[in-house]
Amino acid sequence: MWAHNAMLQPIIRHQQSRGMATLKAISIRLKSVKNIQKITQSMKMVSAAKYARAERELRQAKPYGEGSTVFYEKIKPEEKQESTPSGQKLLVAVTSDRGLCGAVHTTVARQIRNELNEAGDNVKVICIGDKSRAILQRLYGKNIVLVCNEVGRKPPTFLDAARIAEQISQYEFSSGKIVYNRFKSVVSYVTSELPLYHKDTVSTSPNITAYDSLDDSVVQSYLEFSLASMLFYTLKEGACSEQSSRMTAMDNASKNAGEMIDKLTLTFNRTRQAVITRELIEIISGASAL
Amino acid sequence: MASFIRSIVSPKLLSTMKNSKSLNKVINRNYADQMSFTFVSANQTFYTNQSVKQVDVPSLNGSFGILPNHVPILAVLKPGVITVHEDDGSLKKVLVSSGTVTVNDDSSVQILAEEAHSLDKFDLQAANEALREAEQKFNSATGETEKAEAQIAVEAGQAIVAAISSP
Numbered sequence: 001m002w003a004h005n006a007m008l009q010p011i012i013r014h015q016q017s018r019g020m021a022t023l024k025a026i027s028i029r030l031k032s033v034k035n036i037q038k039i040t041q042s043m044k045m046v047s048a049a050k051y052a053r054a055e056r057e058l059r060q061a062k063p064y065g066e067g068s069t070v071f072y073e074k075i076k077p078e079e080k081q082e083s084t085p086s087g088q089k090l091l092v093a094v095t096s097d098r099g100l101c102g103a104v105h106t107t108v109a110r111q112i113r114n115e116l117n118e119a120g121d122n123v124k125v126i127c128i129g130d131k132s133r134a135i136l137q138r139l140y141g142k143n144i145v146l147v148c149n150e151v152g153r154k155p156p157t158f159l160d161a162a163r164i165a166e167q168i169s170q171y172e173f174s175s176g177k178i179v180y181n182r183f184k185s186v187v188s189y190v191t192s193e194l195p196l197y198h199k200d201t202v203s204t205s206p207n208i209t210a211y212d213s214l215d216d217s218v219v220q221s222y223l224e225f226s227l228a229s230m231l232f233y234t235l236k237e238g239a240c241s242e243q244s245s246r247m248t249a250m251d252n253a254s255k256n257a258g259e260m261i262d263k264l265t266l267t268f269n270r271t272r273q274a275v276i277t278r279e280l281i282e283i284i285s286g287a288s289a290l
Numbered sequence: 291m292a293s294f295i296r297s298i299v300s301p302k303l304l305s306t307m308k309n310s311k312s313l314n315k316v317i318n319r320n321y322a323d324q325m326s327f328t329f330v331s332a333n334q335t336f337y338t339n340q341s342v343k344q345v346d347v348p349s350l351n352g353s354f355g356i357l358p359n360h361v362p363i364l365a366v367l368k369p370g371v372i373t374v375h376e377d378d379g380s381l382k383k384v385l386v387s388s389g390t391v392t393v394n395d396d397s398s399v400q401i402l403a404e405e406a407h408s409l410d411k412f413d414l415q416a417a418n419e420a421l422r423e424a425e426q427k428f429n430s431a432t433g434e435t436e437k438a439e440a441q442i443a444v445e446a447g448q449a450i451v452a453a454i455s456s457p
Binding site: 068 | 328330332333334335338350351361362363364365366388389390392394395398400401402404405
């Protein structure tokens with residue numbers, strides 16, 4: 001029976017590709033492509049509105065991010081792998097839950113994957129947004145220690161960043177990185193990273209002695225707050241690049257759907273014409289045979 | 291009569307003029323260097339790399355003022371009022387909830403606040419009500435974290451009320 005089936009299969013396929021598809025099949029496809037185009041068009045409109053908001057908010061958050069990194073640039077901490085007993089490295093992937101936005105999430109995940117391939121087991125990964133988890137889980141599931149859901153539906157707030165920072169600070173790490181997409185323009189973004197430092201790394205860095213009246217609790221709270229503000233900034237950058245990228249992706253999808261609709265309409269009309277012609281021929285030849 | 295008036299007025303005028311002159315000199319000498327001041331909160335941006343005369347900030351280790359060429363310092367903000375003395379002499383008071391202050395060796399100052407609002411946006415009555423509510427919550431709080439959270443709310447409320455009621 002199976003052998004019979006296997007023989008039958010190619011014949012059917014052959015038939016389908018040879019003859020013109022039936023009118024019905026074409027019109028169904030045409031309709032579905034039109035619906036898809038409607039969806040992608042409205043998604044583009046939605047993300048354009050969201051992008052405008054995200055861009056406005058990002059402009060606000062930009063000095064915030066710059067302000068929080070100045071200190072680290074000034075003190076120039078030296079990373080020493082042996083300085084802390086754990087020697088753990090922490091990678092934070094800033095993505096979101098929502099797809100259909102080009103390669104935004106993939107580039108972040110790829111950067112982290114490269115990092116993981118080099119560094120091996122001593123790396124913990126924190127996924128902000130389901131998408132990075134979905135990409136990294138299969139190969140590096142054991143490295144993922146924390147996943148944050150419900151990112152990307154609404155614009156990120158400082159409270160979100162503070163919550164994530166609170167969770168992150170529970171993990172011991174000697175050094176780390178936040179990997180995120182930095183927004184450049186509507187059509188481009190760069191995957192970049194911000195360094196994270198352990199308290200000991202900061203307090204042993206060469207230029208720290210310039211700073212007055214440092215006690216442990218101040219440094220500790222300072223680092224905690226600066227982690228939150230850096231996360232806030234990167235979340236904003238990520239959200240903005242995601243929306244802009246979704247806008248371009250949906251624009252392209254609508255354009256491609258338009259092309260498909262044109263082609264399908266042409267085939268549909270041709271097939272219809274062919275059907276009419278065939279029927280005419282049948283009628284005429286039938287009449288002439290009498 | 292005229293000479294009498296002159297004898298009363300002129301020394302006073304002279305002395306005030308002298309004073310203001312000397313004050314100007316002092317100001318010129320002290321504020322010769324520029325401060326690059328950045329003050330942002332999550333909800334709005336107040337200053338970005340602007341030059342100001344002086345900034346007074348409330349920190350967990352006590353309030354302090356920052357002039358140009360302040361010694362580099364790190365501090366954590368506590369709820370209170372940041373007073374910015376702008377270059378033209380005007381004062382700007384902003385209420386902050388929490389955040390960090392960084393003074394770097396190149397005289398650049400970064401204040402990152404979690405939330406900040408200009409003081410004139412607050413309503414005394416609403417602030418008093420919020421403070422009462424926070425105090426109630428503090429009194430009825432049972433758990434350790436709950437109590438700490440309520441205490442922070444009370445501190446913030448007290449700071450707000452104190453800031454509004456003082457001119």
